[in-house]
Amino acid sequence: SQKAQARAPRSRLQLSLASLLRGAMHQQQQQSEDGTSVGGITWAVLCAVLKIASLVLVGVKLEHQGVLDGGKRKAMSALAMEVCLPCLLFSSVLPDANVRLLLEGWELLLWPLLYSVVGALAGLVSCIVVGAPSQHWGSAAACAAFPNVNGFPVSIIRALGSALPRSPDGFSAMTFLAIIQLTDGMVKYTIGPMVFRRDLRAVKRAMLRRGEEHEGDMPLGASLRSIGSAHLTPQVSDLSDTYRRTNSPPGVGVVHGDAHISPPEQHHSRPGHHASHHTDITEFGLTPMQYKSVQPEWSRMDSGKLVFSSEPVDMDGQHAELHKPLLLSLDEQDAPKGLAEVVDQAAIRLRKLSKSSREFIREFFPPQVTAVILALAIGMGPAWFKKMLVDPDLAATGIQPPLGWVFGTTKQLGGGFVPLQMISLGGRMLNVVGPSGPLAAKGAAGPRGRGRLLRIGAAVGVARMLIAPLCLYVIASFINRTWLHGRPLAFWGPAMIVAAMPTANNMSTMADLIGSGRSISAASTAMQLVMSPVVLAVTLTALLAGAKYHLVSEAG
Numbered sequence: 001s002q003k004a005q006a007r008a009p010r011s012r013l014q015l016s017l018a019s020l021l022r023g024a025m026h027q028q029q030q031q032s033e034d035g036t037s038v039g040g041i042t043w044a045v046l047c048a049v050l051k052i053a054s055l056v057l058v059g060v061k062l063e064h065q066g067v068l069d070g071g072k073r074k075a076m077s078a079l080a081m082e083v084c085l086p087c088l089l090f091s092s093v094l095p096d097a098n099v100r101l102l103l104e105g106w107e108l109l110l111w112p113l114l115y116s117v118v119g120a121l122a123g124l125v126s127c128i129v130v131g132a133p134s135q136h137w138g139s140a141a142a143c144a145a146f147p148n149v150n151g152f153p154v155s156i157i158r159a160l161g162s163a164l165p166r167s168p169d170g171f172s173a174m175t176f177l178a179i180i181q182l183t184d185g186m187v188k189y190t191i192g193p194m195v196f197r198r199d200l201r202a203v204k205r206a207m208l209r210r211g212e213e214h215e216g217d218m219p220l221g222a223s224l225r226s227i228g229s230a231h232l233t234p235q236v237s238d239l240s241d242t243y244r245r246t247n248s249p250p251g252v253g254v255v256h257g258d259a260h261i262s263p264p265e266q267h268h269s270r271p272g273h274h275a276s277h278h279t280d281i282t283e284f285g286l287t288p289m290q291y292k293s294v295q296p297e298w299s300r301m302d303s304g305k306l307v308f309s310s311e312p313v314d315m316d317g318q319h320a321e322l323h324k325p326l327l328l329s330l331d332e333q334d335a336p337k338g339l340a341e342v343v344d345q346a347a348i349r350l351r352k353l354s355k356s357s358r359e360f361i362r363e364f365f366p367p368q369v370t371a372v373i374l375a376l377a378i379g380m381g382p383a384w385f386k387k388m389l390v391d392p393d394l395a396a397t398g399i400q401p402p403l404g405w406v407f408g409t410t411k412q413l414g415g416g417f418v419p420l421q422m423i424s425l426g427g428r429m430l431n432v433v434g435p436s437g438p439l440a441a442k443g444a445a446g447p448r449g450r451g452r453l454l455r456i457g458a459a460v461g462v463a464r465m466l467i468a469p470l471c472l473y474v475i476a477s478f479i480n481r482t483w484l485h486g487r488p489l490a491f492w493g494p495a496m497i498v499a500a501m502p503t504a505n506n507m508s509t510m511a512d513l514i515g516s517g518r519s520i521s522a523a524s525t526a527m528q529l530v531m532s533p534v535v536l537a538v539t540l541t542a543l544l545a546g547a548k549y550h551l552v553s554e555a556g
Contacts, residue, residue, distance in 0.1 A: 038545050041163065045540045048159030052152075053533050055419055059426020068427040074297035078313070080420035081298050082306040085150060086371035088414025089181070091407060092174040093372055095390050097379020100169055104491070105179050107484065111495055112149075112184040116191055118471050120145035122463035130459045132452075138198030139517025140456060142510075143524050144463040146192060147501035149184045150368065151425065152532075153177055155418045156497055156540070163544075167488035177494035178372045185364055192507065196514040284453040284519040290438045291522035293431045294529070295512065296505040297424065307367045425529075433530060438522035457523035464503050465528060465535050472499040473543055480551050489544075492551045496543035500536060502528035 062068045068076075123144025124137055132140060157164060157173050164173040281287050305313050365373075378386050387394070391401045400408075431437055439454070473496065480486060503525045511517040528535075 038541075041545050041548065042541045044160050044163035045544065046537055048156050048163075049533050049537045049540075051159045052155050052418075052422055055422035056426035056429060059423035059428075060430050061426075062423065063427035063430040068424075070297065073424045073427045076420050076424040077296060077298035078306055080417050080424065081150070082367050084413050084415075084417035084420060085154065086307070086367040087410040088154065088417045089174070089178050089368055090371040090375045091411040091414050092172060093178050093375035094379055094386070094407065095392070096171045096175045097376050097386075099380055101171055101175065101179075101376075101379070104167065104169060104171065104487075105176050108176055108179040108491070108495060109183045111180050111498070112187040114475065115147065115468065115472055115499055116145040116187050118475065119147070119464060119468040120191075120195060122467040122471060123460050126459040126463040126467065127456060130455050132456045132459065135199050135202045136456060136517070136520060138195050138202070139511065139520040140460050140463075140524075141198075142192050142195040142517065143460045143503045143507055143521050144468060145195065146184075146188045146504050146507055147464065147498055148504045149177075149181050149498055149501070151421045151505075152501050152536075153494065153497050155422060156536075157494065158418055160493075164489055164493045167490040171490055173490045173493050176491050177498070178375075180494060180498055182369060182372055185366065185369060188504070189364060189510075192510055193514055196511055196516045199516045200514070282519040284450065284523075286438055286453075286519045286522065289436050290440065291508065291518040292512065293428070293437050294505060294522045294525045295508045297428070429529060432526045438519065438526050439530075453519055453523050454527075456520055457527050460503070460520065460524035461528045461531065464524070465500060465531075465539065469496070469500045469539055469543060472496075473546060476547075477550060486552060489548055489552050492547040493544060496547050497540065500539040500543055502532050 059068065063073075120141040123141040126144070127137055127140040154174070154177065157177060160173075166172050282291065305311075378389065388401050388403045389407045390404065394401055395404070433439065476492065476495065503521070505525060508518070508521040508525055511521040
């Protein structure tokens with residue numbers, strides 16, 4: 001009996017501890033399932049980042065072993081962006097598509113305009129703080145203004161899974177992200193070129209102030225004309241002399257402010273014609289191989305070539321000469337002498353206008369945007385037609401709708417986007433951080449040029465991934481209190497995820513197209529890609545936790 005009395009308190013203590021442990025485990029399980037705790041959000045974000053990093057490392061390994069190369073990466077990226085991503089967005093949006101979706105999430109159509117303005121201001125202020133020359137402000141602002149809205153956000157939302165629960169009306173986070181993507185391209189490809197061209201105009205104004213000649217207005221998409229040696233500033237003359245002392249081959253030019261400057265002994269360009277030197281280097285000493293290494297193999301400029309065309313596609317991995325959208329200049333000709341020549345020239349102008357219009361539409365409405373619009377149109381159209389593609393009630397009985405195989409195919413193809421895109425990115429990352437990347441310690445600009453480039457690139461990275469997300473969160477909190485009055489995490493989650501993303505890779509392509517900011521866009525993008533795993537693990541945790549506890553309504 002004494003032993004039984006001694007064991008009784010011990011048994012009660014064990015039962016109490018076991019009860020407390022079961023209660024804590026049950027509470028933790030509930031919190032983990034709906035992601036309501038900060039710990040649950042942190043773990044979900046960390047797992048999502050690790051999943052993406054693992055796929056990227058697969059690409060790095062394959063590139064290192066020689067399995068991947070430029071052509072194979074381009075094929076993977078083209079398949080991911082042109083086929084898998086549109087299928088993923090279509091299959092995600094179609095089941096949720098109805099009028100209530102736009103009523104609940106139409107405000108996200110304005111989000112790209114807001115984050116582009118905030119990002120541009122953050123990039124401008126950051127570059128002023130670090131003492132960046134004024135001729136680089138436009139490039140820095142453009143790179144800080146536009147985050148990645150396709151590869152990283154889609155991958156992160158897919159990896160987060162149930163940590164971003166559906167809204168009370170049943171809409172998923174991927175569906176709200178698709179709404180943001182609808183207007184991102186429209187804002188990016190209208191504001192972006194204007195901001196990049198600001199630096200070209202700054203160089204042009206500086207030339208006018210110094211009493212130097214210029215060769216007329218620059219059409220949309222054009223670079224500065226070649227500048228003769230008589231018009232070189234002392235800084236550029238020194239750089240040009242330094243470059244010529246490195247046994248450069250004839251015809252190699254230097255790019256000042258990323259505008260083409262030809263060595264005087266090789267300057268033969270005629271007025272009104274653009275200089276085009278594939279071996280030009282930038283003011284910061286980057287070669288085309290270096291500043292092109294961060295450009296996506298399949299960019300927005302290539303959109304539609306697989307889906308909307310049946311012509312053969314060049315997959316050799318080389319960067320083709322970029323076209324200039326809306327550039328309608330004609331070859332120099334004598335004035336027409338007769339009615340036939342007038343008609344011929346009018347027909348040429350109409351053909352060029354038609355081609356530019358098609359390119360304009362193709363770039364503003366790429367396959368992924370077209371897929372979202374199509375899904376919304378079907379969802380808000382006749383209910384019987386949508387049920388021919390997807391009918392949850394019929395599927396619950398084990399019967400597929402008549403066109404269910406179409407929806408099933410798109411869903412299967414959509415599942416391949418994340419691995420294809422991230423493995424392709426991993427293969428490119430090996431080149432970005434290698435000796436042929438924009439961060440390599442070499443170049444005709446010397447150590448000072450590289451030091452200035454890294455300083456500006458770091459300022460852009462801080463603005464894009466730290467300052468802009470913080471400012472956008474504050475603005476979102478204000479808008480939530482005064483206007484939206486609380487929205488679900490499925491609404492705010494994609495908005496905050498996009499706000500924290502690194503610079504879109506196709507900004508480097510845009511810089512190359514415009515002829516301004518090649519070095520800054522390449523270096524800043526490379527630095528952000530390298531630091532993304534660590535930075536995103538912190539910023540996404542803070543933003544999603546803040547959105548959960550301060551932006552989401554009690555009903556969400």
